[in-house]
Amino acid sequence: MSFATTLLELGARIDAHQTGPRVAVDREVWWRVALEVAQGNVTLLALWSDGRDVHMAVLDEVEGEVSVVSLACPNGRFPSVGRTHPPAVRFERAIVDLYGLVAEEATDMRPWLDHGRWGVRHPLGAAKPDAAAGLPYAFLPAEGPPLHQIPVGPVHAGIIEPGHFRFHANGETVVRLEERLGYVHKGIDGLMRGAPIARAALLAGRVSGDSTVAIALAFARAVEAAAGVEAPPRAQILRAVMAELERVANHLGDFGAICNDASFSLILAHCGALREQVLRCANAGFGHRLMMDRVIPGGIARNLDEQGAANIRALVAHIRRYLPHLVRVYDNSASLQDRTVTTGILKPELARQYGAGGYVGRASGRAFDARRTLAYPPYDTLRFEVPARTAGDVDARVWVRIDEITQSLSIIEQCLEKLPNGPIAIAMDAALAAAVGQEATTLVEGFRGDVLAWVRLGPSGTIANAYIRDPSWLQWPLLEAAIEGNIVADFPLCNKSFNCSYSGHDL
Amino acid sequence: MRRLLIEGLLKAPLTEARPRDDDAMLAELAERLQKSVRRALGHSLSIRQVDAGSCNACELEIHALSNVYYDLERFGLRFVASPRHADVLLVTGPVTKNMREALERTYNATPNPKWVVAAGNCACGDDLFGGYANVGGVEKVIPVDLHIRGCPPTPTALLQGLVALMERAAAQS
Numbered sequence: 001m002s003f004a005t006t007l008l009e010l011g012a013r014i015d016a017h018q019t020g021p022r023v024a025v026d027r028e029v030w031w032r033v034a035l036e037v038a039q040g041n042v043t044l045l046a047l048w049s050d051g052r053d054v055h056m057a058v059l060d061e062v063e064g065e066v067s068v069v070s071l072a073c074p075n076g077r078f079p080s081v082g083r084t085h086p087p088a089v090r091f092e093r094a095i096v097d098l099y100g101l102v103a104e105e106a107t108d109m110r111p112w113l114d115h116g117r118w119g120v121r122h123p124l125g126a127a128k129p130d131a132a133a134g135l136p137y138a139f140l141p142a143e144g145p146p147l148h149q150i151p152v153g154p155v156h157a158g159i160i161e162p163g164h165f166r167f168h169a170n171g172e173t174v175v176r177l178e179e180r181l182g183y184v185h186k187g188i189d190g191l192m193r194g195a196p197i198a199r200a201a202l203l204a205g206r207v208s209g210d211s212t213v214a215i216a217l218a219f220a221r222a223v224e225a226a227a228g229v230e231a232p233p234r235a236q237i238l239r240a241v242m243a244e245l246e247r248v249a250n251h252l253g254d255f256g257a258i259c260n261d262a263s264f265s266l267i268l269a270h271c272g273a274l275r276e277q278v279l280r281c282a283n284a285g286f287g288h289r290l291m292m293d294r295v296i297p298g299g300i301a302r303n304l305d306e307q308g309a310a311n312i313r314a315l316v317a318h319i320r321r322y323l324p325h326l327v328r329v330y331d332n333s334a335s336l337q338d339r340t341v342t343t344g345i346l347k348p349e350l351a352r353q354y355g356a357g358g359y360v361g362r363a364s365g366r367a368f369d370a371r372r373t374l375a376y377p378p379y380d381t382l383r384f385e386v387p388a389r390t391a392g393d394v395d396a397r398v399w400v401r402i403d404e405i406t407q408s409l410s411i412i413e414q415c416l417e418k419l420p421n422g423p424i425a426i427a428m429d430a431a432l433a434a435a436v437g438q439e440a441t442t443l444v445e446g447f448r449g450d451v452l453a454w455v456r457l458g459p460s461g462t463i464a465n466a467y468i469r470d471p472s473w474l475q476w477p478l479l480e481a482a483i484e485g486n487i488v489a490d491f492p493l494c495n496k497s498f499n500c501s502y503s504g505h506d507l
Numbered sequence: 508m509r510r511l512l513i514e515g516l517l518k519a520p521l522t523e524a525r526p527r528d529d530d531a532m533l534a535e536l537a538e539r540l541q542k543s544v545r546r547a548l549g550h551s552l553s554i555r556q557v558d559a560g561s562c563n564a565c566e567l568e569i570h571a572l573s574n575v576y577y578d579l580e581r582f583g584l585r586f587v588a589s590p591r592h593a594d595v596l597l598v599t600g601p602v603t604k605n606m607r608e609a610l611e612r613t614y615n616a617t618p619n620p621k622w623v624v625a626a627g628n629c630a631c632g633d634d635l636f637g638g639y640a641n642v643g644g645v646e647k648v649i650p651v652d653l654h655i656r657g658c659p660p661t662p663t664a665l666l667q668g669l670v671a672l673m674e675r676a677a678a679q680s
Contacts, residue, residue, distance in 0.1 A: 119604070159569050162606055209562040209563040270511065
């Protein structure tokens with residue numbers, strides 16, 4: 001019996017939820033689901049709140065089905081999931097900060113997103129004014145006579161997003177890394193509440209700029225599913241073209257940047273040029289280098305003309321010809337391999353436990369890809385492979401990215417081949433007016449991994465509540481594990497090979 | 508690798524000519540720099556980038572400035588790792604309240620004379636992100652000498668602004 005079937009017997013199905021089951025449960029069933037998650041029978045995708053209920057999205061990997069379990073919190077309390085399942089800990093700390101709900105028997109009571117600077121506590125729950133004097137933060141200890149601490153950030157040496165890393169090192173070797181995030185928290189959950197859908201879509205496109213297409217797509221698909229409509233076929237295909245261009249651009253950029261972190265700048269220079277060509281092609285075809293605001297609820301905002309399609313075909317051919325030279329240099333340079341092979345190993349058990357998405361999971365044996373497992377259109381009609389490795393080191397993550405570029409190029413070609421004529425968007429107004437209170441949860445594969453979006457529609461074309469979970473939520477904690485026992489100088493390599501989003505996480 | 512290197516020698520460079528000046532940015536600079544400290548800078552500026560809450564799209568385009576098409580360093584502009592080495596702070600994002608102090612401390616750690624460039628619509632004070640978590644624009648925290656708009660600003664726009672800033676700053680000396 002599938003997890004969803006069991007769940008439906010134990011709780012009350014919420015009919016407003018249009019994609020997969022959302023089930024309202026009592027505390028006991030909530031706790032049982034938490035144990036199922038902890039035992040690895042289902043994978044925790046996200047844990048969030050809308051202020052009234054807490055929601056837990058779980059993935060049944062065998063059935064390829066996403067279910068949402070919801071618990072009402074009339075007393076402002078819910079049983080901690082993080083107590084038995086560590087990947088839930090940061091989600092719960094964020095819920096406590098934003099909504100003031102209490103995670104009972106939680107193992108980590110420290111604030112997470114709230115740094116004591118907002119001038120208000122629990123801004124989305126029972127808000128209380130606050131002096132904004134800053135909250136002290138106690139890092140987890142590492143003890144022993146030779147250990148020293150290295151604090152890094154929030155302002156980093158490079159052109160990177162802000163976050164704080166606290167290293168405990170024994171000489172050169174990292175004994176413990178602890179991240180402190182939340183510096184770029186913009187309050188997107190709160191800004192989405194009651195926002196007109198067009199404005200909410202702008203916000204979704206700016207959750208993490210490098211994944212603007214993927215996150216806008218997850219959001220748009222959730223709005224469409226809630227309203228019971230589908231984007232036209234041409235839009236579906238062009239969305240995939242944009243999503244794959246975004247994936248190729250990011251993988252190229254990171255391939256170069258990882259090599260550069262090992263002081264091998266030749267590959268960075270060449271990958272930088274290729275990446276620029278992808279962005280220019282996107283700009284010529286879709287009118288924006290990062291294709292921001294091009295995916296909208298109902299379809300896409302800009303059509304691709306013949307010239308644009310021809311440019312993309314030429315780009316695909318060029319990368320296919322050029323990239324193998326760079327890959328050969330990577331593979332044949334002992335000085336580079338010395339830095340990447342066996343560095344920053346993420347164990348497969350941890351990748352599985354955390355449900356690590358994208359190249360982080362796939363380099364450690366978790367071959368999950370939302371495009372394949374959930375087969376949302378148009379991927380249900382495309383031929384592609386999901387490259388995976390098991391070594392779990394920086395090298396494996398580089399190879400997964402290289403192999404994914406090849407797959408994406410093939411997907412883009414297939415899309416352009418079957419690109420139908422027709423409209424690129426539908427009018428949503430009537431469907432939205434008839435769908436007040438309807439909800440949906442979607443999962444979309446971004447370059448970094450699976451993006452989850454949940455929306456509940458409000459009156460007159462607004463969003464009542466929305467939640468977006470960037471894959472970084474489940475990858476950041478794994479970076480702490482992967483760096484352990486490595487030398488401090490290899491941290492940039494490990495970090496870049498994960499390339500988690502700060503903005504996507506801090507929201 | 509040999510093949511890549513030989514091809515690199517034989518092919519014409521990908522690097523493009525400098526972009527044309529942007530009149531609006533020149534006007535803003537002319538006004539701002541009149542008031543700034545006179546000092547011989549040579550034709551070089553060191554830039555410290557500070558992400559004060561951006562969605563990282565601005566960072567992607569700032570990164571692109573270093574690729575072979577834009578090749579920022581040929582203009583004497585370079586990114587440095589510490590505000591202590593910087594002449595210019597290039598700030599992105601709506602300035603989240605959680606980043607406000609870090610931005611102020613970075614500004615205070617930068618030696619005088621210094622210039623601040625707000626890059627991107629959020630940094631320039633657009634109100635897409637309001638609410639409890641954002642200050643709403645760099646100017647509300649530290650003085651700004653040049654605004655470069657865009658969401659995100661293109662590398663060309665960033666280059667126009669930074670090159671103009673450098674030339675006007677040098678001309679003041």
